[in-house]
Amino acid sequence: MKIHLDSARDEPFRWQEEIALEPAALELGPEVKLTPVSVDGSLTRLDTGYVLTARLAWRQTVPCDRCLAPAEEAIVLPLEWLVVEGRERPVAGERELREEELGVVEVDGGVLDSGLLVAEQVQLNLPTHPLCRPDCAGLCPRCGTNLNPGPCGCAAPPPDPRWAALAALRSSNDDDRD
Ligand SMILES: [Zn+2]
Ligand SMILES: [Zn+2]
Known part of the structure:
Protein backbone atom coordinates (compact mmCIF):
# COMPACT_ATOMS: atom_id res chain seq x y z
CA MET A 1 0.00 0.00 0.00
CA ASN A 125 13.45 -13.97 7.68
CA LEU A 126 13.90 -16.93 5.38
CA PRO A 127 15.84 -19.58 7.30
CA THR A 128 19.27 -20.46 5.94
CA HIS A 129 19.16 -24.00 7.35
CA PRO A 130 15.47 -24.90 7.76
CA LEU A 131 14.59 -28.21 9.38
CA CYS A 132 11.25 -30.03 9.10
CA ARG A 133 11.75 -30.91 12.78
CA PRO A 134 14.69 -30.33 15.14
CA ASP A 135 15.73 -33.99 15.15
CA CYS A 136 15.26 -34.63 11.42
CA ALA A 137 17.21 -37.75 10.54
CA GLY A 138 17.86 -36.60 6.98
CA LEU A 139 18.47 -38.77 3.94
CA CYS A 140 20.62 -41.88 3.84
CA PRO A 141 23.92 -40.82 2.25
CA ARG A 142 24.06 -44.14 0.39
CA CYS A 143 20.56 -44.77 -0.98
CA GLY A 144 18.85 -41.40 -0.48
CA THR A 145 15.97 -42.86 1.54
CA ASN A 146 14.31 -40.45 3.95
CA LEU A 147 15.31 -41.86 7.35
CA ASN A 148 12.55 -40.12 9.33
CA PRO A 149 9.96 -42.93 8.94
CA GLY A 150 12.63 -45.51 9.84
CA PRO A 151 16.00 -46.89 8.81
CA CYS A 152 16.70 -47.95 5.23
CA GLY A 153 18.26 -51.25 4.26
CA CYS A 154 21.81 -49.89 4.31
CA ALA A 155 24.19 -50.43 7.21
CA ALA A 156 23.77 -47.88 9.99
CA PRO A 157 25.88 -44.78 9.37
CA PRO A 158 28.86 -44.38 11.70
CA PRO A 159 27.79 -42.61 14.89
CA ASP A 160 30.70 -40.18 15.00
CA PRO A 161 31.98 -38.07 12.08
CA ARG A 162 35.54 -38.95 13.10
CA TRP A 163 34.75 -42.49 11.97
CA ALA A 164 33.66 -41.31 8.51
CA ALA A 165 37.15 -41.76 7.03
CA LEU A 166 37.33 -45.29 8.41
CA ALA A 167 33.87 -46.04 7.04
CA ALA A 168 34.88 -44.76 3.60
CA LEU A 169 37.94 -47.02 3.71
CA ARG A 170 35.82 -49.95 4.77
CA SER A 171 33.27 -49.33 2.01
CA SER A 172 35.98 -49.12 -0.67
CA ASN A 173 37.29 -52.47 0.59
CA ASP A 174 33.75 -53.81 0.21
CA ASP A 175 33.67 -52.54 -3.36
CA ASP A 176 36.97 -54.27 -4.07
CA ARG A 177 35.56 -57.53 -2.83
CA ASP A 178 32.46 -57.10 -5.06
ZN1 LIG B 1 13.81 -32.97 7.41
ZN1 LIG C 1 20.25 -46.26 2.76
Missing part, protein backbone atom coordinates in the same frame (compact mmCIF):
# COMPACT_ATOMS: atom_id res chain seq x y z
CA LYS A 2 1.20 3.50 -0.75
CA ILE A 3 0.92 5.48 2.48
CA HIS A 4 1.09 9.25 2.40
CA LEU A 5 2.97 10.54 5.44
CA ASP A 6 0.41 13.33 5.51
CA SER A 7 -2.18 10.76 6.65
CA ALA A 8 -0.48 10.82 10.07
CA ARG A 9 -0.12 14.58 10.28
CA ASP A 10 -2.81 15.10 12.90
CA GLU A 11 -3.23 11.69 14.44
CA PRO A 12 -1.66 8.23 14.01
CA PHE A 13 -2.66 6.49 10.81
CA ARG A 14 -3.54 2.82 11.29
CA TRP A 15 -4.09 0.29 8.56
CA GLN A 16 -4.40 -3.40 7.85
CA GLU A 17 -3.65 -5.18 4.61
CA GLU A 18 -2.70 -8.52 3.12
CA ILE A 19 0.30 -8.52 0.80
CA ALA A 20 0.74 -11.45 -1.56
CA LEU A 21 4.37 -11.93 -2.57
CA GLU A 22 5.49 -14.03 -5.50
CA PRO A 23 8.48 -16.19 -4.50
CA ALA A 24 9.90 -15.62 -8.00
CA ALA A 25 9.83 -11.84 -7.49
CA LEU A 26 11.94 -12.37 -4.35
CA GLU A 27 14.36 -14.52 -6.36
CA LEU A 28 13.22 -17.64 -4.53
CA GLY A 29 12.77 -21.02 -6.15
CA PRO A 30 9.36 -22.61 -6.80
CA GLU A 31 9.88 -24.93 -3.81
CA VAL A 32 9.41 -21.94 -1.47
CA LYS A 33 5.80 -21.16 -0.63
CA LEU A 34 4.53 -18.06 1.12
CA THR A 35 1.08 -17.22 2.37
CA PRO A 36 0.03 -13.59 1.96
CA VAL A 37 1.60 -11.43 4.67
CA SER A 38 -0.96 -9.88 6.98
CA VAL A 39 0.09 -6.42 8.06
CA ASP A 40 -1.24 -4.48 11.00
CA GLY A 41 0.51 -1.14 10.98
CA SER A 42 0.46 2.33 12.37
CA LEU A 43 2.29 5.49 11.44
CA THR A 44 2.82 8.14 14.09
CA ARG A 45 4.20 11.61 13.61
CA LEU A 46 7.15 12.81 15.73
CA ASP A 47 8.94 16.14 15.79
CA THR A 48 11.80 14.74 13.67
CA GLY A 49 9.92 12.41 11.39
CA TYR A 50 7.57 9.49 11.71
CA VAL A 51 7.60 6.15 13.47
CA LEU A 52 6.15 3.18 11.69
CA THR A 53 5.21 0.20 13.81
CA ALA A 54 3.86 -2.94 12.21
CA ARG A 55 3.07 -6.51 13.05
CA LEU A 56 3.66 -8.87 10.15
CA ALA A 57 2.38 -12.43 10.13
CA TRP A 58 2.71 -15.13 7.50
CA ARG A 59 3.54 -18.80 6.97
CA GLN A 60 6.42 -19.96 4.84
CA THR A 61 7.27 -23.39 3.52
CA VAL A 62 10.83 -24.17 2.50
CA PRO A 63 12.56 -27.51 1.86
CA CYS A 64 14.17 -29.09 4.91
CA ASP A 65 17.95 -28.76 4.78
CA ARG A 66 18.42 -32.46 5.60
CA CYS A 67 15.54 -34.40 4.04
CA LEU A 68 14.05 -31.90 1.53
CA ALA A 69 10.54 -32.40 2.95
CA PRO A 70 8.56 -29.17 3.18
CA ALA A 71 9.34 -27.39 6.45
CA GLU A 72 6.55 -25.02 7.39
CA GLU A 73 7.01 -22.13 9.78
CA ALA A 74 4.64 -19.48 11.11
CA ILE A 75 6.29 -16.09 11.48
CA VAL A 76 5.01 -13.22 13.59
CA LEU A 77 7.21 -10.17 13.43
CA PRO A 78 6.74 -6.96 15.38
CA LEU A 79 8.71 -4.15 13.76
CA GLU A 80 9.48 -0.53 14.32
CA TRP A 81 11.08 1.90 11.89
CA LEU A 82 11.96 5.54 11.96
CA VAL A 83 10.67 7.09 8.77
CA VAL A 84 12.50 10.14 7.46
CA GLU A 85 11.92 12.08 4.31
CA GLY A 86 14.90 12.04 1.97
CA ARG A 87 15.20 15.80 1.85
CA GLU A 88 14.59 16.40 5.56
CA ARG A 89 17.18 14.22 7.26
CA PRO A 90 17.73 14.76 10.97
CA VAL A 91 21.18 16.08 11.92
CA ALA A 92 23.90 13.45 11.88
CA GLY A 93 24.29 12.83 15.61
CA GLU A 94 20.62 12.43 16.25
CA ARG A 95 20.26 10.26 13.21
CA GLU A 96 23.04 7.85 14.20
CA LEU A 97 21.62 7.49 17.66
CA ARG A 98 18.20 6.67 16.34
CA GLU A 99 19.52 4.27 13.72
CA GLU A 100 20.91 2.12 16.50
CA GLU A 101 17.56 1.98 18.19
CA LEU A 102 15.34 1.58 15.17
CA GLY A 103 15.65 0.73 11.54
CA VAL A 104 15.40 3.77 9.34
CA VAL A 105 13.27 4.05 6.25
CA GLU A 106 13.87 6.95 3.93
CA VAL A 107 11.03 8.05 1.74
CA ASP A 108 10.95 10.50 -1.10
CA GLY A 109 7.93 12.47 -2.11
CA GLY A 110 6.15 11.89 1.20
CA VAL A 111 4.92 8.43 0.23
CA LEU A 112 5.85 5.16 1.89
CA ASP A 113 5.42 1.83 0.08
CA SER A 114 4.60 -0.82 2.66
CA GLY A 115 4.94 -3.56 0.03
CA LEU A 116 8.67 -2.90 -0.35
CA LEU A 117 9.26 -3.04 3.41
CA VAL A 118 7.31 -6.26 3.74
CA ALA A 119 9.12 -7.95 0.85
CA GLU A 120 12.45 -7.07 2.46
CA GLN A 121 11.39 -8.50 5.83
CA VAL A 122 10.20 -11.74 4.27
CA GLN A 123 13.56 -12.15 2.55
CA LEU A 124 15.47 -11.41 5.75
Whole structure:
Protein backbone atom coordinates (compact mmCIF):
# COMPACT_ATOMS: atom_id res chain seq x y z
CA MET A 1 0.00 0.00 0.00
CA LYS A 2 1.20 3.50 -0.75
CA ILE A 3 0.92 5.48 2.48
CA HIS A 4 1.09 9.25 2.40
CA LEU A 5 2.97 10.54 5.44
CA ASP A 6 0.41 13.33 5.51
CA SER A 7 -2.18 10.76 6.65
CA ALA A 8 -0.48 10.82 10.07
CA ARG A 9 -0.12 14.58 10.28
CA ASP A 10 -2.81 15.10 12.90
CA GLU A 11 -3.23 11.69 14.44
CA PRO A 12 -1.66 8.23 14.01
CA PHE A 13 -2.66 6.49 10.81
CA ARG A 14 -3.54 2.82 11.29
CA TRP A 15 -4.09 0.29 8.56
CA GLN A 16 -4.40 -3.40 7.85
CA GLU A 17 -3.65 -5.18 4.61
CA GLU A 18 -2.70 -8.52 3.12
CA ILE A 19 0.30 -8.52 0.80
CA ALA A 20 0.74 -11.45 -1.56
CA LEU A 21 4.37 -11.93 -2.57
CA GLU A 22 5.49 -14.03 -5.50
CA PRO A 23 8.48 -16.19 -4.50
CA ALA A 24 9.90 -15.62 -8.00
CA ALA A 25 9.83 -11.84 -7.49
CA LEU A 26 11.94 -12.37 -4.35
CA GLU A 27 14.36 -14.52 -6.36
CA LEU A 28 13.22 -17.64 -4.53
CA GLY A 29 12.77 -21.02 -6.15
CA PRO A 30 9.36 -22.61 -6.80
CA GLU A 31 9.88 -24.93 -3.81
CA VAL A 32 9.41 -21.94 -1.47
CA LYS A 33 5.80 -21.16 -0.63
CA LEU A 34 4.53 -18.06 1.12
CA THR A 35 1.08 -17.22 2.37
CA PRO A 36 0.03 -13.59 1.96
CA VAL A 37 1.60 -11.43 4.67
CA SER A 38 -0.96 -9.88 6.98
CA VAL A 39 0.09 -6.42 8.06
CA ASP A 40 -1.24 -4.48 11.00
CA GLY A 41 0.51 -1.14 10.98
CA SER A 42 0.46 2.33 12.37
CA LEU A 43 2.29 5.49 11.44
CA THR A 44 2.82 8.14 14.09
CA ARG A 45 4.20 11.61 13.61
CA LEU A 46 7.15 12.81 15.73
CA ASP A 47 8.94 16.14 15.79
CA THR A 48 11.80 14.74 13.67
CA GLY A 49 9.92 12.41 11.39
CA TYR A 50 7.57 9.49 11.71
CA VAL A 51 7.60 6.15 13.47
CA LEU A 52 6.15 3.18 11.69
CA THR A 53 5.21 0.20 13.81
CA ALA A 54 3.86 -2.94 12.21
CA ARG A 55 3.07 -6.51 13.05
CA LEU A 56 3.66 -8.87 10.15
CA ALA A 57 2.38 -12.43 10.13
CA TRP A 58 2.71 -15.13 7.50
CA ARG A 59 3.54 -18.80 6.97
CA GLN A 60 6.42 -19.96 4.84
CA THR A 61 7.27 -23.39 3.52
CA VAL A 62 10.83 -24.17 2.50
CA PRO A 63 12.56 -27.51 1.86
CA CYS A 64 14.17 -29.09 4.91
CA ASP A 65 17.95 -28.76 4.78
CA ARG A 66 18.42 -32.46 5.60
CA CYS A 67 15.54 -34.40 4.04
CA LEU A 68 14.05 -31.90 1.53
CA ALA A 69 10.54 -32.40 2.95
CA PRO A 70 8.56 -29.17 3.18
CA ALA A 71 9.34 -27.39 6.45
CA GLU A 72 6.55 -25.02 7.39
CA GLU A 73 7.01 -22.13 9.78
CA ALA A 74 4.64 -19.48 11.11
CA ILE A 75 6.29 -16.09 11.48
CA VAL A 76 5.01 -13.22 13.59
CA LEU A 77 7.21 -10.17 13.43
CA PRO A 78 6.74 -6.96 15.38
CA LEU A 79 8.71 -4.15 13.76
CA GLU A 80 9.48 -0.53 14.32
CA TRP A 81 11.08 1.90 11.89
CA LEU A 82 11.96 5.54 11.96
CA VAL A 83 10.67 7.09 8.77
CA VAL A 84 12.50 10.14 7.46
CA GLU A 85 11.92 12.08 4.31
CA GLY A 86 14.90 12.04 1.97
CA ARG A 87 15.20 15.80 1.85
CA GLU A 88 14.59 16.40 5.56
CA ARG A 89 17.18 14.22 7.26
CA PRO A 90 17.73 14.76 10.97
CA VAL A 91 21.18 16.08 11.92
CA ALA A 92 23.90 13.45 11.88
CA GLY A 93 24.29 12.83 15.61
CA GLU A 94 20.62 12.43 16.25
CA ARG A 95 20.26 10.26 13.21
CA GLU A 96 23.04 7.85 14.20
CA LEU A 97 21.62 7.49 17.66
CA ARG A 98 18.20 6.67 16.34
CA GLU A 99 19.52 4.27 13.72
CA GLU A 100 20.91 2.12 16.50
CA GLU A 101 17.56 1.98 18.19
CA LEU A 102 15.34 1.58 15.17
CA GLY A 103 15.65 0.73 11.54
CA VAL A 104 15.40 3.77 9.34
CA VAL A 105 13.27 4.05 6.25
CA GLU A 106 13.87 6.95 3.93
CA VAL A 107 11.03 8.05 1.74
CA ASP A 108 10.95 10.50 -1.10
CA GLY A 109 7.93 12.47 -2.11
CA GLY A 110 6.15 11.89 1.20
CA VAL A 111 4.92 8.43 0.23
CA LEU A 112 5.85 5.16 1.89
CA ASP A 113 5.42 1.83 0.08
CA SER A 114 4.60 -0.82 2.66
CA GLY A 115 4.94 -3.56 0.03
CA LEU A 116 8.67 -2.90 -0.35
CA LEU A 117 9.26 -3.04 3.41
CA VAL A 118 7.31 -6.26 3.74
CA ALA A 119 9.12 -7.95 0.85
CA GLU A 120 12.45 -7.07 2.46
CA GLN A 121 11.39 -8.50 5.83
CA VAL A 122 10.20 -11.74 4.27
CA GLN A 123 13.56 -12.15 2.55
CA LEU A 124 15.47 -11.41 5.75
CA ASN A 125 13.45 -13.97 7.68
CA LEU A 126 13.90 -16.93 5.38
CA PRO A 127 15.84 -19.58 7.30
CA THR A 128 19.27 -20.46 5.94
CA HIS A 129 19.16 -24.00 7.35
CA PRO A 130 15.47 -24.90 7.76
CA LEU A 131 14.59 -28.21 9.38
CA CYS A 132 11.25 -30.03 9.10
CA ARG A 133 11.75 -30.91 12.78
CA PRO A 134 14.69 -30.33 15.14
CA ASP A 135 15.73 -33.99 15.15
CA CYS A 136 15.26 -34.63 11.42
CA ALA A 137 17.21 -37.75 10.54
CA GLY A 138 17.86 -36.60 6.98
CA LEU A 139 18.47 -38.77 3.94
CA CYS A 140 20.62 -41.88 3.84
CA PRO A 141 23.92 -40.82 2.25
CA ARG A 142 24.06 -44.14 0.39
CA CYS A 143 20.56 -44.77 -0.98
CA GLY A 144 18.85 -41.40 -0.48
CA THR A 145 15.97 -42.86 1.54
CA ASN A 146 14.31 -40.45 3.95
CA LEU A 147 15.31 -41.86 7.35
CA ASN A 148 12.55 -40.12 9.33
CA PRO A 149 9.96 -42.93 8.94
CA GLY A 150 12.63 -45.51 9.84
CA PRO A 151 16.00 -46.89 8.81
CA CYS A 152 16.70 -47.95 5.23
CA GLY A 153 18.26 -51.25 4.26
CA CYS A 154 21.81 -49.89 4.31
CA ALA A 155 24.19 -50.43 7.21
CA ALA A 156 23.77 -47.88 9.99
CA PRO A 157 25.88 -44.78 9.37
CA PRO A 158 28.86 -44.38 11.70
CA PRO A 159 27.79 -42.61 14.89
CA ASP A 160 30.70 -40.18 15.00
CA PRO A 161 31.98 -38.07 12.08
CA ARG A 162 35.54 -38.95 13.10
CA TRP A 163 34.75 -42.49 11.97
CA ALA A 164 33.66 -41.31 8.51
CA ALA A 165 37.15 -41.76 7.03
CA LEU A 166 37.33 -45.29 8.41
CA ALA A 167 33.87 -46.04 7.04
CA ALA A 168 34.88 -44.76 3.60
CA LEU A 169 37.94 -47.02 3.71
CA ARG A 170 35.82 -49.95 4.77
CA SER A 171 33.27 -49.33 2.01
CA SER A 172 35.98 -49.12 -0.67
CA ASN A 173 37.29 -52.47 0.59
CA ASP A 174 33.75 -53.81 0.21
CA ASP A 175 33.67 -52.54 -3.36
CA ASP A 176 36.97 -54.27 -4.07
CA ARG A 177 35.56 -57.53 -2.83
CA ASP A 178 32.46 -57.10 -5.06
ZN1 LIG B 1 13.81 -32.97 7.41
ZN1 LIG C 1 20.25 -46.26 2.76
